[in-house]
Amino acid sequence: MRLSNRTKAPIYNFINTLLLLMLLxxxxxxxxxxxxxxxxxxVSYLLIIVPLLLLVLYYINGRQIFEYDSDGEALHLKNRNIVPFLNKPLSDEFPKYKLxxxxxxxxxxxxxxxxxxSSKNNGSTILKYDISYLTQKEVNDLKLSLNKVIKANKERRH
Known part of the structure; x- marks a missing residue:
């Protein structure tokens, strides 16, 4: 299954630009x-505080673009920000059996x-992704796909 909100990048760029213009x-x-x-x-301080607060909330919300691909024998997960220098993009690929x-x-x-x-060195590793900008349907589809992979892994072990 493939899941991506990459097509919404122009909307996120517009919101980012609008917030920066509001601050300016x-x-x-x-x-x-x-x-x-x-x-x-x-009250004039609110002219700076309100747009700055909105901009900070927008960036605290996490990386905007999330991509997931479970086709094949590996899981591919990518998470990046629309502003490239703000956060380091995350990109992980690992075999399904390790989930x-x-x-x-x-x-x-x-x-x-x-x-x-699962990891050879530590026993397990936790990977963190921002999915704040996914719709509820996309989140449910993602959970369903990950549950299928976990279920298949349990059946293989037994």
Whole structure:
């Protein structure tokens, strides 16, 4: 099964650009208010704080682009940000038989996927992915596919 939200990258770029422009407009508005108009008073700090808070929330939410491919004998997982220099992109590929378990954690608007794979050195390794920008249907499809792989692994072991 293949799952990707790569086609939504222009939307994420637009939101990113809009938030940056809001911040720039807020900074210009604050400077104009502080030195020229003096209408808003202490509320003028909100011109910078609100866009900055929205931008920080957008970036805290995680990497925007998530790709998953379970076709063949290996699982391919990729997670990257639309702004290339912001976060290091994650790209993992491992055989299906190494998948031990997975867990999806949701906190408010932030969703993470934790995948545990077997490893020769440590016994197991946990891989972390941001899936906040996936729709609920995509998350359910991802869970269904991973459950199928785990079920097949259990049947092979027995």
């Amino acid at each position: 407009g807020g900074i210009i508005g604050f400077i104009m208010e502080h030195y020229k108009f003096r209408i808003l008073g202490g 031990m378990k997975f867990e999806s954690v949701s906190l408010l608007f932030i969703r993470r996927l934790y995948i545990t794979i």
